[in-house]
Amino acid sequence: MAQATFKIWRGDRTGGHFTDYTTEITDGMVVLDAIHHIQAQQANDLAVRWNCKAGKCGSCSAEINGMPKLMCMTRLNTLPLDQPITVQPMKTFPLLKDLVTDVSWNFEVKKKIKKFKPRKPDASDGTWRMQQSDVDRVQEFRKCIECFLCQDVCHVLRDHHMHAEFIGPRFLVYAAALEMHPLDTEDRLEDLRKTDGIGLCNITKCCTKVCPESITITDNAIIPLKERVVDRFFDPLGRLFRVFRPK
Amino acid sequence: MSSIDVPLERGRFGQTARRDFWWVQPLLTFLGLGTFIVYSTWAAFQGDHYRFGPYLSPFYSPEIFSLTGEDSWFGQFPDWMPYFVTGAMLILWAPGGFRFTCYYYRGAYYKAFWADPPSCTVGEPRKKYLGERSFPLIIQNIHRYFLYLALVFLVLLSHDVWKALWFDNTFGIGVGTLVLLANVILLSGYTLGCHSLRHLVGGMFDRLAQRPVRKTAYDCVSCLNRRHMIWAWCSLFSVGFSDLYIRMCSMGIWTDWRIL
Numbered sequence: 001m002a003q004a005t006f007k008i009w010r011g012d013r014t015g016g017h018f019t020d021y022t023t024e025i026t027d028g029m030v031v032l033d034a035i036h037h038i039q040a041q042q043a044n045d046l047a048v049r050w051n052c053k054a055g056k057c058g059s060c061s062a063e064i065n066g067m068p069k070l071m072c073m074t075r076l077n078t079l080p081l082d083q084p085i086t087v088q089p090m091k092t093f094p095l096l097k098d099l100v101t102d103v104s105w106n107f108e109v110k111k112k113i114k115k116f117k118p119r120k121p122d123a124s125d126g127t128w129r130m131q132q133s134d135v136d137r138v139q140e141f142r143k144c145i146e147c148f149l150c151q152d153v154c155h156v157l158r159d160h161h162m163h164a165e166f167i168g169p170r171f172l173v174y175a176a177a178l179e180m181h182p183l184d185t186e187d188r189l190e191d192l193r194k195t196d197g198i199g200l201c202n203i204t205k206c207c208t209k210v211c212p213e214s215i216t217i218t219d220n221a222i223i224p225l226k227e228r229v230v231d232r233f234f235d236p237l238g239r240l241f242r243v244f245r246p247k
Numbered sequence: 248m249s250s251i252d253v254p255l256e257r258g259r260f261g262q263t264a265r266r267d268f269w270w271v272q273p274l275l276t277f278l279g280l281g282t283f284i285v286y287s288t289w290a291a292f293q294g295d296h297y298r299f300g301p302y303l304s305p306f307y308s309p310e311i312f313s314l315t316g317e318d319s320w321f322g323q324f325p326d327w328m329p330y331f332v333t334g335a336m337l338i339l340w341a342p343g344g345f346r347f348t349c350y351y352y353r354g355a356y357y358k359a360f361w362a363d364p365p366s367c368t369v370g371e372p373r374k375k376y377l378g379e380r381s382f383p384l385i386i387q388n389i390h391r392y393f394l395y396l397a398l399v400f401l402v403l404l405s406h407d408v409w410k411a412l413w414f415d416n417t418f419g420i421g422v423g424t425l426v427l428l429a430n431v432i433l434l435s436g437y438t439l440g441c442h443s444l445r446h447l448v449g450g451m452f453d454r455l456a457q458r459p460v461r462k463t464a465y466d467c468v469s470c471l472n473r474r475h476m477i478w479a480w481c482s483l484f485s486v487g488f489s490d491l492y493i494r495m496c497s498m499g500i501w502t503d504w505r506i507l
Contacts, residue, residue, distance in 0.1 A: 066264030066368055086264050091256070091368075131456030155364040159258060160376040182454045199380025203354035206367035219442070219472065223350050227391075227446035234388035 001026065004081045006034060008046070009088035012097045019043075020084060025076055031087065032060050032071035035099075047098035055212055058147030062099050063088045068149040068210045090152040103148050109167050113196075116178050117186040134182040141177035141221060143213040146170065150207035150217060156200045166197035169207035169217050176221035179228070189232045198225055258370030260362070269366040276359035279480065280352075283487055287339065290490050294333035296497040297490070301411045302423040304490040305430060306335045309403050342400055345393035346483070350442045351475050353379075353387060391443040401438055404431050420507040426492050430485040437478035440471025 001024045010019045021038045032050055039046045051057040053072045060071040065079060065086050079085050093101035122129045150169040156162050167175075175196065179188050192198045207217045215221070231238055263269065290297075290306050294314070297304040303318075312334060313319035324332070346352050357363045364371045379387050408431050411424040438444070449455050449465030456462065471478065495501035 063264065063368070065266050068368070080266065083266070088264065091258075131454070133456050133462065134454050153367050155367075155371065156376065156378065158368070159364060159371050160374075161257070162376070180453050184453070193380075197378075197380065199385065200376070200378035202357050202363065202378055202384070203350055204358060204364065204367065205354050206364075209367060218354075219475075223442045224446060224450050227443060227450065230388045230391065230443075231446075231451060234385075235391065237392075 002081075004034065004076065005084040006038060007084040007086045008035070008038070008043075008099070010043075010046070010098055011095070013095055016095075016098075018086070018088075025081075027077075029076045030072055031062075031064055031069075031074045031076065031079075031085070034076065034085075035071060035087065047096070047100045049100045056145055058145035061090055061147045061149050061152065063090060063152070068152045070147060070149070070212050073212055090148065092152045092154070092158045093148070105163060106146070106148055106151060106168075106170065109171050110174065113167070113171060113175055113178070114186045114188050114191065116181065116184055118183040119185050128183055130182050137220070138177045138180050140215055141173045143215055144170065144173055145213060147212060149210045149212065153206040153210045154201075155204065155206070156197075156202075162197065162200060166200045169201070169222065171196070172198060172201070172225060173215060173217055173221045176225050179225065189229055192225055193229050193233060198222070198229055201226070257374070260370050260372040261365065262370035263366075263368055265366075265368060269369060273359040273362075273366055276355045279483070280356060280359065283483055286487055287343075287490075290494070291333060291335035291339055292331070293494075294335070296494045297335070299423065299493045299497040299503065300421070301413055302421075302427060302493050302496070302503075303407050303410070304493045305404055305407070305427075305486050306339060306490045307333075308407050309338065310334050311337050341393065341396040342486075345390075345397040345438075346479075348387050348390035348393055349479065350390070351479050355476075391447065394438070394441050394443045394447075397438045397441075401431070401435055404434065407431075414505075418507070419505060422504045422506065423492060423496065425506075426485075426489050430482070430489045433478065433482040433485045436471055437475070437482040440468060440473075440475045440478055442472060442475070444468050445472050 003022055004025045005020055005022045007018045007020055010016055021042050023034055023037045023041070025034060032048075032053060035046070035048055039048065048060070048071075050060040050072065052059070055070055055073040058070070061068065062071050063069070063086075064071065064074050068090065071087070087099065089095050089099045089101045093103050093105065096102050118128065121127055148170060151157055154168050156166045157168050175188055175192060178184055178186065201222055203218055203223070205218045208215070208219070211217055287306065290304075297307040303310065310319040312321055312324040312328070314323065316323040319334070358365060362372050363376070377384065379385060404427075408424065408427045411427050412418060412420065414421070445465065445468040448468055449458065449461040452458065452461065455465060492501065496503045
């Protein structure tokens, strides 16, 4: 039976190191399967967060050979097995133990984004009417599984640690889903510019590259939001035009 | 915003656990954009060999002033203009500004020329980061104004293709005509797929179904926008090649074959 070596980060907030584990592999295995083998046979105290094993819960995020990926969706036959496979925790968030990080910052950020505020119901029974084509655009953003790989890869958070000034791609997608919703009436542009730090994004598209749900984060969420911010704050001619535009 | 109470480790410049050839893409971007910038700057300083028969180089179109005063909008260069100024210098800032502030190019040259970051999950050389929310990069928000100019240039370059169909008042098609036509098609694909245009034609509205014309325009721009990177590179190459082709023909190095 074939074997592969995994270089896994072991440690906690005080420090750590990579440890090599060699385990047997079979066809169709993903990285999470191998991690479970190692946990069962060689390192019972190895901490790893996982749940669905189907790429839908967003729990098993890690960095495999340096790229943020879901361990359950990374097949071993897509990796070079002639060298050890590096598996380490997400760098952008504080380490708890081994491959598990504390992602609670994300949930605090989410609470601060203005909630969905629908317009008055369209019908007397308290319901609304929407066109499918209007909902299609925001439907893409609802595929997000909150794995936070996009937050992990974003250099504003990862390298510059601007967690206090930038909400990151995941929450720009969340804000876009609310802001572009055909029923929503809330105004988040001021927040996006000032407190959410949309101007800090310099469009590297790394978030789009690592998204396991293939959400076109940069082109469909962040840039349209940037354009709406430009409308409000950086386009004097556009504002003048809108003053005279028939309502 | 909530801050993280645990200090995170900052990587060194170039530090990464990636095993792939992550440096290839920024290197190709650096070489591609660098070559174009060097060539276009050199061509803009020449002030010569930008016309051949009915063809006019896109670097020099529209021709606002010319040395002889023929075919230009306002005749000869005025006396007060410095001697080194060429027709290209008077106009290239507009399409150049459009590309410089383009959302695709921004992401590409921040990586290739400024290593901000060099590539995804690769350590950066600087600790300080301002992004596009303060000077100087806040100026990138001017992109839509350059878009308006780029749309005017599309019309002007299309007119140049029309003029390239007439050889001494006789209809004809040369290889140069096809080169200029391909250039306009590629530039159209790039310009009409612009993110700002996508926003302006319909993206700014949450409910597009009630606006069928805008919905159609939004869908068309979105279609082009999905391949914006490809259009950006192909049109960049075609602009440079169009100038090179006309320059080579004008210098007598290449022959312009007539098809019709």
